[in-house]
Amino acid sequence: MRNLLLSVLTASVASGALITAAAADITITYPAGWEGLMEPAFADFEKKTGEKVVSTVVPKEIDQRITVDFAGGAASDVVVYDSYRTAEYAESGYLADLSAYTSNWGAWDNYFGSLKEISTISGSVRGIPVYTDVRMLWYNRAIFEKAGIEQPWQPKTWTDILDAAEKVKATNPDVDYPIYFPVGTKLAEATTMQGFYMALLGADGSEGGANRLRDWNEGKWIGDSPAIRKTLSLYQEIFLNKELSGRELYYTPDVWGDMRRAFANGEIAIMANGSWEYNSIWRAAGIEKTPQERDEFMAWTRFPGDGSADAPQFSNISGGWNVAIAESSDQKDLAWQLVESIFDADRYAEWVAGQGRPAVRRDALEAPAYKADTYLTSLSPLLEETTGRDTYPGYSSVSAFVQQATTDILDGKTIDETVATFRENLEDEFGEDQVKIIE
Amino acid sequence: MITTSHVWLRRSATPMAIAAIPAILFILLFVFYAGWTIWTSFTDLALLGRKSVNPNFVWFDNYIRLVTRDGFLASVWTTTVFTFFSAIVGQCGIGLLLAILLKNSRFKLKSVVEFAILFGWLAPDVVAAFMWNAFASSDGMINVMILQPLGFEKVNLLNEYAIEVVIIANIWKGTAWSYLLFSAALDTVSKEVIEAAYMDGANALQRLRHVLLPLLRAQIATNLLFVTIWTYAFFSLIYALTGGGPGRETEVLSIYMYKQAFDVGKLGYGSAVAIAMMLIVGVLSVFYVRQSKDQTK
Numbered sequence: 001m002r003n004l005l006l007s008v009l010t011a012s013v014a015s016g017a018l019i020t021a022a023a024a025d026i027t028i029t030y031p032a033g034w035e036g037l038m039e040p041a042f043a044d045f046e047k048k049t050g051e052k053v054v055s056t057v058v059p060k061e062i063d064q065r066i067t068v069d070f071a072g073g074a075a076s077d078v079v080v081y082d083s084y085r086t087a088e089y090a091e092s093g094y095l096a097d098l099s100a101y102t103s104n105w106g107a108w109d110n111y112f113g114s115l116k117e118i119s120t121i122s123g124s125v126r127g128i129p130v131y132t133d134v135r136m137l138w139y140n141r142a143i144f145e146k147a148g149i150e151q152p153w154q155p156k157t158w159t160d161i162l163d164a165a166e167k168v169k170a171t172n173p174d175v176d177y178p179i180y181f182p183v184g185t186k187l188a189e190a191t192t193m194q195g196f197y198m199a200l201l202g203a204d205g206s207e208g209g210a211n212r213l214r215d216w217n218e219g220k221w222i223g224d225s226p227a228i229r230k231t232l233s234l235y236q237e238i239f240l241n242k243e244l245s246g247r248e249l250y251y252t253p254d255v256w257g258d259m260r261r262a263f264a265n266g267e268i269a270i271m272a273n274g275s276w277e278y279n280s281i282w283r284a285a286g287i288e289k290t291p292q293e294r295d296e297f298m299a300w301t302r303f304p305g306d307g308s309a310d311a312p313q314f315s316n317i318s319g320g321w322n323v324a325i326a327e328s329s330d331q332k333d334l335a336w337q338l339v340e341s342i343f344d345a346d347r348y349a350e351w352v353a354g355q356g357r358p359a360v361r362r363d364a365l366e367a368p369a370y371k372a373d374t375y376l377t378s379l380s381p382l383l384e385e386t387t388g389r390d391t392y393p394g395y396s397s398v399s400a401f402v403q404q405a406t407t408d409i410l411d412g413k414t415i416d417e418t419v420a421t422f423r424e425n426l427e428d429e430f431g432e433d434q435v436k437i438i439e
Numbered sequence: 440m441i442t443t444s445h446v447w448l449r450r451s452a453t454p455m456a457i458a459a460i461p462a463i464l465f466i467l468l469f470v471f472y473a474g475w476t477i478w479t480s481f482t483d484l485a486l487l488g489r490k491s492v493n494p495n496f497v498w499f500d501n502y503i504r505l506v507t508r509d510g511f512l513a514s515v516w517t518t519t520v521f522t523f524f525s526a527i528v529g530q531c532g533i534g535l536l537l538a539i540l541l542k543n544s545r546f547k548l549k550s551v552v553e554f555a556i557l558f559g560w561l562a563p564d565v566v567a568a569f570m571w572n573a574f575a576s577s578d579g580m581i582n583v584m585i586l587q588p589l590g591f592e593k594v595n596l597l598n599e600y601a602i603e604v605v606i607i608a609n610i611w612k613g614t615a616w617s618y619l620l621f622s623a624a625l626d627t628v629s630k631e632v633i634e635a636a637y638m639d640g641a642n643a644l645q646r647l648r649h650v651l652l653p654l655l656r657a658q659i660a661t662n663l664l665f666v667t668i669w670t671y672a673f674f675s676l677i678y679a680l681t682g683g684g685p686g687r688e689t690e691v692l693s694i695y696m697y698k699q700a701f702d703v704g705k706l707g708y709g710s711a712v713a714i715a716m717m718l719i720v721g722v723l724s725v726f727y728v729r730q731s732k733d734q735t736k
Binding site for chain 2: 396397
């Protein structure tokens with residue numbers, strides 16, 4: 001018995017020692033699919049510093065994982081996060097100030113100004129951008145041909161989109177999703193970005209924040225506006241009045257994978273989505289396709305405005321991902337060395353081109369692999385005219401309210417009821433004086 | 440016997456106290472987190488931003504919003520429907536029925552049925568969710584192998600009958616527990632009592648209603664207590680299968696709470712939902728405990 005007790009004690013002391021040793025390692029949390037960028041960087045870093053990298057690869061919903069890790073005080077030294085969170089994370093004191101590091105880092109000059117801005121809060125750099133994206137309407141060429149819709153498809157208004165979807169519905173009864181338009185809470189930020197925002201931005205002029213969720217001049221969230229109502233009525237048209245989309249794909253156990261497989265299987269005709277799908281669809285479907293085969297299968301067109309007088313002709317919104325160091329890390333200098341390894345110029349350029357993701361650095365755009373990619377270069381005009389979301393602290397709550405509003409429409413609530421709830425949610429969260437109504 | 444154990448306890452007071460430390464720590468931990476949740480429910484603590492660092496004490500604002508704002512009451516209703524049909528009628532009812540029917544059945548049949556229902560119980564919730572998705576989706580087994588060969592139109596079950604699908608999935612998932620509990624309980628009912636009722640001329644239904652059910656009353660109440668508590672707070676299978684959708688059709692309280700706390704980021708409001716859930720389940724528990732005690736009087 002005594003021996004047993006002794007061995008238990010020894011074991012616990014040993015495991016304690018192990019835990020202490022592990023705490024000295026550099027930890028990093030990043031999304032699955034980034035191994036190509038990360039693993040060679042870890043090897044370099046370990047060789048250079050003699051320290052070990054302990055990584056956590058998150059297969060899904062990393063956004064939520066990182067947020068909860070931060071809130072619970074369990075964040076890794078280095079984290080990869082969705083860049084729209086920068087303002088809120090910074091306000092919560094979760095992100096280390098990287099300004100001292102970036103000012104001595106030659107590569108920082110290569111980053112585009114707009115992306116540096118997204119990651120800089122009150123003059124302090126909080127994250128290093130990895131890549132960005134643009135949004136558009138993807139369509140299935142074969143279905144369009146069967147529906148007799150002219151290609152390349154160039155819709156000028158929302159009516160053109162609905163008309164095309166109706167033609168598909170009439171001619172392709174097997175296609176359950178004449179249009180796939182992100183809705184509901186399970187798709188989370190994708191509903192806000194790929195669906196709601198894309199419509200909202202094209203529903204009115206930009207004066208006074210009329211086509212946004214926040215009026216930055218007045219410093220208020222927008223609780224009701226003609227553009228918000230028009231956007232919700234687009235949801236109503238698609239899901240209720242014209243029944244142009246099934247609902248299952250927005251709620252399945254694997255919402256992203258199932259959506260991609262459905263597109264690859266020809267069950268979706270038009271899809272409001274992002275630039276990454278050119279690759280992601282085929283990865284999820286497990287199908288190898290050359291760029292030429294992909295171009296024969298699918299094409300993209302710009303997302304048009306609603307056609308009203310002040311509204312922009314097309315809308316687009318961009319996001320992206322950042323690498324950052326947690327404020328809670330007690331080995332920030334070492335963590336920065338790992339960040340520098342991750343952004344090794346040649347390796348980064350090759351990886352970002354291989355991912356089919358728009359790069360955020362001038363030197364990467366010049367890399368041969370990137371230049372040779374006709375798809376990536378075709379996105380350049382969109383990148384020039386893009387905008388970001390209203391990432392003022394509190395944005396993620398607003399975005400969740402947006403997702404709830406689209407759910408309400410699906411549940412059959414009227415536009416008035418839905419907007420009233422949306423506005424009430426904003427007023428509860430920020431106070432009435434922080435919410436603006438546009439008549 | 441009792442005296443002996445007391446002596447033993449007295450003699451080994453120190454080791455017993457040491458052995459109790461983990462339990463005491465656990466109890467303290469539970470009390471701490473319960474206390475923290477109650478406290479949080481009176482604040483506007485957020486997951487992110489200013490309110491995550493400096494939350495305000497908002498008194499009963501969160502609780503007032505439970506009843507004045509959309510969402511909570513609808514979820515209470517959804518959860519009640521889900522619990523009533525999947526736990527009380529489904530798991531408990533079918534579990535009892537199976538236990539009675541299989542009590543004297545042949546060994547092989549019993550083994551097959553037991554294996555089948557235990558499989559559902561043993562499958563992890565997320566695996567079960569993927570299975571039911573493969574089963575009920577528009578290209579799923581029900582459509583492809585049953586409805587279409589019989590000449591019926593394809594039905595998108597997860598679109599049109601989402602709450603029914605999650606109820607059936609949960610019955611499939613959880614009936615094993617009730618079955619095992621009732622099987623064990625039935626073994627304690629003496630054969631003589633049933634035979635006596637038979638001799639007195641009671642038919643099968645009368646034997647069930649007037650003899651078996653009253654004898655099993657305590658076990659039924661205990662089982663109802665258990666299945667109600669955990670079904671009322673059930674999350675994983677529904678969340679993985681439908682995410683609370685389509686729309687809010689399957690948004691039970693646990694999903695509503697999760698979304699409010701972690702999607703919207705309102706930890707204070709989410710805590711208020713959690714406390715409200717606890718109170719609802721608490722009231723039901725008192726009811727069940729009373730039911731099981733009545734019999735012993």
